[in-house]
Amino acid sequence: MENNKIEKKLSKMAKRVKSSIIRELLKYSTQPDMISFGGGVPDPETFPRHELAKISSEIIEKEYKVALQYSTTEGDPILREEYLKLLKRRYGIDGLSLDNILLTSGSQQALDLIGRIFLDEDSICAVSSPVYLGAASAFSIRTQRFINVPLEDDGMDVDFLEKQLKDLDKKGLMNKFKFTYVVSNFHNPAGVTISLEKRKKLLELAWKYDFYIVEDDPYGSLRYEGEHIPNIFKLGDIEHVILLNTFSKILCPGLRIGAVIGDKSIVRKLVMAKQSADLCSPALTQRLVGRYLQRYDIFERLSKTLELYRSKLTTMMNAFEEYLSEIKGTKWTKPQGGLFSWVKLPENVDTMDMLELAKEKKILYIPGEVFHIDGKGKNYMRVSFCLPTQEQIVEGTKRLVQVIQEYQAKSG
Numbered sequence: 001m002e003n004n005k006i007e008k009k010l011s012k013m014a015k016r017v018k019s020s021i022i023r024e025l026l027k028y029s030t031q032p033d034m035i036s037f038g039g040g041v042p043d044p045e046t047f048p049r050h051e052l053a054k055i056s057s058e059i060i061e062k063e064y065k066v067a068l069q070y071s072t073t074e075g076d077p078i079l080r081e082e083y084l085k086l087l088k089r090r091y092g093i094d095g096l097s098l099d100n101i102l103l104t105s106g107s108q109q110a111l112d113l114i115g116r117i118f119l120d121e122d123s124i125c126a127v128s129s130p131v132y133l134g135a136a137s138a139f140s141i142r143t144q145r146f147i148n149v150p151l152e153d154d155g156m157d158v159d160f161l162e163k164q165l166k167d168l169d170k171k172g173l174m175n176k177f178k179f180t181y182v183v184s185n186f187h188n189p190a191g192v193t194i195s196l197e198k199r200k201k202l203l204e205l206a207w208k209y210d211f212y213i214v215e216d217d218p219y220g221s222l223r224y225e226g227e228h229i230p231n232i233f234k235l236g237d238i239e240h241v242i243l244l245n246t247f248s249k250i251l252c253p254g255l256r257i258g259a260v261i262g263d264k265s266i267v268r269k270l271v272m273a274k275q276s277a278d279l280c281s282p283a284l285t286q287r288l289v290g291r292y293l294q295r296y297d298i299f300e301r302l303s304k305t306l307e308l309y310r311s312k313l314t315t316m317m318n319a320f321e322e323y324l325s326e327i328k329g330t331k332w333t334k335p336q337g338g339l340f341s342w343v344k345l346p347e348n349v350d351t352m353d354m355l356e357l358a359k360e361k362k363i364l365y366i367p368g369e370v371f372h373i374d375g376k377g378k379n380y381m382r383v384s385f386c387l388p389t390q391e392q393i394v395e396g397t398k399r400l401v402q403v404i405q406e407y408q409a410k411s412g
């Protein structure tokens with residue numbers, strides 16, 4: 001069919017989906033001499049490939065009746081069991097049973113399913129500004145009504161959120177308000193962590209106005225310094241908090257295993273929504289991770305990864321201090337974990353516009369406006385330190401400074 005004919009047939013949802021600029025940029029990152037601060041993916045050298053290869057072969061030979069069969073929609077009971085143990089041991093989260101947990105095809109599917117069960121076209125939800133792109137795309141195909149809450153160094157501006165909620169309440173719109181979505185630790189893209197005070201305040205608001213907090217925490221175990229702050233899920237109650245977790249950043253993203261932990265009735269609804277999406281997540285990778293967790297201490301093994309990322313982060317922060325600080329009006333977040341720092345440039349710099357020049361100079365980043373539903377963030381960029389080598393981090397920072405200086409000279 002011709003293009004405009006296809007358009008006529010497409011659903012409203014299909015017209016709303018956009019291709020991600022991050023995927024586009026990945027094409028350039030393989031060019032020779034290119035240094036990329038763009039990728040938000042783990043270093044493949046941290047994947048335990050020999051261990052996984054061995055277990056894979058074992059379970060395909062010996063457990064083929066499970067590993068190569070359909071799984072239940074809820075997910076492999078062995079992995080769910082191991083996951084509950086891990087939550088207890090690592091985060092002190094207990095009192096849960098298998099009915100409180102659904103395994104998903106990555107956290108991305110959990111975000112999509114949450115959109116499906118909560119959001120109608122006139123629903124309202126709150127997100128941070130900037131926002132995680134995957135969440136923004138999962139929610140914005142369902143509704144366009146967002147409360148964009150500014151993000152501060154210690155997490156979202158809860159006073160702003162409270163004011164907006166009061167407003168909604170006055171207008172009698174609270175029944176349209178469904179949830180507040182937060183990334184509690186080492187935000188993507190901003191690198192910031194929600195303080196204990198703000199976690200408690202968010203819960204107070206959730207109790208007062210009766211809404212869900214969707215706590216997305218892929219990076220909680222990737223802390224390089226400072227003290228762990230209890231999850232909102234742990235501080236709060238299961239009637240108001242839904243926790244999203246994933247093996248993508250602590251094991252390997254290619255396995256596509258995420259988990260939703262929440263109230264049984266919510267989990268049941270998500271299970272039904274998942275049935276129409278994919279029946280079940282791959283049984284093979286679920287059993288693989290289940291057996292991996294039984295055999296190895298995932299957090300002990302993670303300590304080498306943490307050491308690697310910690311030293312790369314230090315290199316980037318030192319390089320920024322030495323070179324990037326030369327540019328007046330520049331600020332950046334100093335994350336205590338995760339994969340990202342968020343750089344604020346002078347107002348006259350449009351990072352999307354500057355990208356062409358950056359590609360010429362062989363340095364990549366992700367322009368800040370990508371992470372905004374509200375059209376802001378033009379003078380920001382997301383940079384990641386986990387993939388480039390130490391040398392590339394220093395050289396890349398020098399290139400970045402050159403690019404910004406040249407761009408500023410050109411645009412006057």
Ligand SMILES: *Cc1c(COP(=O)(O)O)cnc(C)c1O
Pocket residue numbers: 105106107108109132134183188216218245246247248249253257258
């Ligand atoms: C990487 C990431 C995820 C994980 O996505 P998967 O689908 O599990 O690979 C979820 N949320 C945020 C904020 C992320 O940065």
